[in-house]
Amino acid sequence: MEMAELSALLTPGGLRLLDSLGDIASTGDVAAAVTRLRRDGHSPDLVSAAVGQARLRARARAKFGGHAERMLFTRAGLEQSTRLSLAAHHAGRFRAAGLQRVADLGCGIGGDALALAALGLRVDAVDSDEVTSAIAAYNLAVFGDAVTVRCTRAEDADLTDVDAVWLDPARRTAGHGATVRTRPEDWSPSLDWVLDLLTRRPGGVKLGPGLDRALIPDHVEAQWVSADGSTVELVLWSGAVARPGVRRAALVTRGERAWELTAAADAEDAPVRDLGAFVHEPEGAVIRSRLIGDVARSLEAGMLDRRIAYLTGDAASTSPFVSTFRVRETLPVSTAALSKALRARGIGTLEIKKRGVDVDPAALRTKLTLRGDDAATLLLTRLGDRRVAILADRVEAAG
The missing domain is CATH 3.40.50.150 (Vaccinia Virus protein VP39)
Incomplete structure (x- = not known):
């Protein structure tokens, strides 16, 4: 927004016009609003400012909730x-x-x-x-x-x-x-x-x-x-x-x-252990702060691999510091074998997560032929030098 546009907007009439626009969420909404307002005789500066602010307010609700309706924004701001x-x-x-x-x-x-x-x-x-x-x-x-x-x-x-x-x-x-x-x-x-x-x-x-x-x-x-x-x-x-x-x-x-x-300092990592009944994925803040070891010990869990931020153990958890998955089984990693195994199990809805492997989950999804009413999560990761595909179910998080 330029100062000329802001000056045009910061008048009683300009602010009333902005409040009257309601949601402008798509490029189609923008085009329609601009055409209508210019046809009604509003200045280019006011039209640009009001429509731009209406669109930013719609986006701002995710951060500011209802307060966004009373605020002004720049895109970068x-x-x-x-x-x-x-x-x-x-x-x-x-x-x-x-x-x-x-x-x-x-x-x-x-x-x-x-x-x-x-x-x-x-x-x-x-x-x-x-x-x-x-x-x-x-x-x-x-x-x-x-x-x-x-x-x-x-x-x-x-x-x-x-x-x-x-x-x-x-x-x-x-x-x-x-x-x-x-x-x-x-x-x-x-x-x-x-x-x-x-x-x-x-x-x-x-x-x-x-x-x-x-x-x-x-x-x-x-x-x-x-x-x-x-x-x-x-x-x-x-x-x-x-x-x-x-x-x-x-x-x-x-x-x-x-x-x-x-x-008081970075936590020492927990020891590596064999795949247990559950896999825990720490929240990003836990990983960045290097407090994974403290979380692992609180869950009586160990590292799935010393280089990868997955934990594993035999106790269920609803800790807010991790997402927890109940392990069903490990499956073949090749795309063809994986697709066949998922169809055989009637899995039509699949969440794909990965750590430590060079896989694009979106690209992999297009190659899998999913069919059925069941839903599951697929965790693609490594155990030492071996790639593994772990079929699991999400455990409901705390809160």
Whole structure:
């Protein structure tokens, strides 16, 4: 979105027009809405802004729920923004530490600032992009003087009166299009600058979960987060916001429910054992935090292979830190033999998962002739130097 489009939208008439559009979810919906609005005499800038925002609001519901209907977005800002349920967890850390005023440095469209302010904290939010900071100001206006939004670089923000900092470095090029992943030194602000700030100020920084672990300083708490089955972020916490004795954490959320595993360091892996009655697949946050060994011991399980993040044991589990599968049998790995075995067992619906083998599940599915009313999961993996296909059934997860 350009400033001319935002200016056209931020009028009583422009906002009423946006609210009247309802869902615009497909390219066909976009074309129809643009044609209708231009025919009704609306300006090109207003039409572009209103239709674009209506489409972004539809996408934003996954992160912001009903709040999305009262917010504005940029495409890149929505992509990088924290889902509101996780932003509430972030904000809770600051409040639990007794901090009252937080600088949100690189606030984007204001998702984390919204959660901080909702818990009663004062927020000084900044973003270096003019359009993005204007949108953040609109989204946060409901909090009045409790939130200030300024258009400036994080590096130039005045931190004199703040108690802590929150950062989400921009991992995109200039503009408001799709996010472009770049090297940490190219982020805005750079990772080196952020980590230096966190040695001097309590706070947190949200990063991608795949960050090179060699870049994580020893003095911070590193918390990986999985939400509804996807590993979505790594947060580094420092100072009063970091928990004493915790250096590794895996936070797993499903909807509004959350579970966490913490440790002072990476956990030692459990020993390898033979295939048991169950296979457990750890959540991505558990794998990234290298706490698989702790989970394995809690389940009385072992590693299926020392190089692969599957656990196995003889006890069922509904642990939130793993997905559990009851083993039926092992099947031939060749496509033809596998297809024949699945048909013989009447399996018409098949979930395919793989670890440690060079197989494209989507491509394999097209080669299998599935037929029948039964459903199952196929786990393709390795046992030592041998590829195996494990036919299994999902065990219902906790929560």
